[in-house]
Amino acid sequence: MINEFTLERLDIPCGWIRGEGDWAGVAAAMKRGETVEVIQEVGSTLWKTTLPEGHSLSWDGDNLSTIKARIWISFTQRRFSPESALPKVQWHPRVLWVGIGCEGGTSRELIESAITQVCHAYDLASSAIAGIATIDTKANEAGIIELCQGRNWPLKTFAANILNSVEVPNPSNIVAQKVGTSSVAEAAALCAVREEILTADERKYTQISIHQRSSALICGSNPLLVPKKIFRLGEKPGSVTVAVAFCAIEYLG
Incomplete structure (x- = not known):
């Protein structure tokens, strides 16, 4: 079920490091089955092959109007505005x-x-x-x-x-x-x-x-x-x- 798809279920490579961001906000959006955009700039993409059917992740600019949270995967240190209503997080592969x-x-x-x-x-x-x-x-x-x-x-x-x-x-x-x-x-x-x-x-x-x-x-x-x-x-x-x-x-x- 979609509401069982959580942040913890992502099969992320063990070497990736969680960076700054509203992790609780992104996790809540995923648990509710809302669209979460993933922007991956570096790192292995094999984790995508283990996603369950009906997951709420989106990439390549799909469903922009329905995005309720965002995950960045990059080596860049982004500084998110605390005033933004869109919860965002960043994962850092060691590259x-x-x-x-x-x-x-x-x-x-x-x-x-x-x-x-x-x-x-x-x-x-x-x-x-x-x-x-x-x-x-x-x-x-x-x-x-x-x-x-x-x-x-x-x-x-x-x-x-x-x-x-x-x-x-x-x-x-x-x-x-x-x-x-x-x-x-x-x-x-x-x-x-x-x-x-x-x-x-x-x-x-x-x-x-x-x-x-x-x-x-x-x-x-x-x-x-x-x-x-x-x-x-x-x-x-x-x-x-x-x-x-x-x-x-x-x-x-």
Whole structure:
């Protein structure tokens, strides 16, 4: 029955994170069998195949006049007006890989602050972050390790020669002289995306549709959402460079 179709019955991938919004309002609309519009910009669409007959979800602009609630599925951090009568929520598949380059001894506080500032400036949801990527010589950097452990983010590291083989918009000869690659943050973010796409078919915990994999390979040609940004924290030691890349295959780990 339609009135038994609730928000909790949606077979949403386990890695998706609930974002801001009126979850109670959307859940109530679904329970009443009212039309709920779904706008999905990223993530697997396999969850749609498990919907029961007679469900009240709508997409592709259907039944606009009857919409009583809306669900966004994206990596964008939308700021809903509290004055809107239409309840809205947002789900965030983890599709953003953050590349990090930093000086030795850079604190977790500075790295986390830099990522937060980038997300705010580019309207990116921090909940959509899949993980952190950097050069392998930073695999034991305390600030990065503390951040990844605290936020439950995986850490991918890549050798300098691998990073140096990646074409980036902002290479640096100074960085190349110091660490053996002209880019760390941008190249690491792009390498993380490439690795996710190439290994997606081998994962046991996800199914990749032909459409999604094709989209991933197409987007993979230019997935850098945020070119490198350099941050410092007042007079405190250390500096961090941040870049963000999009992966059409979401992280579910």
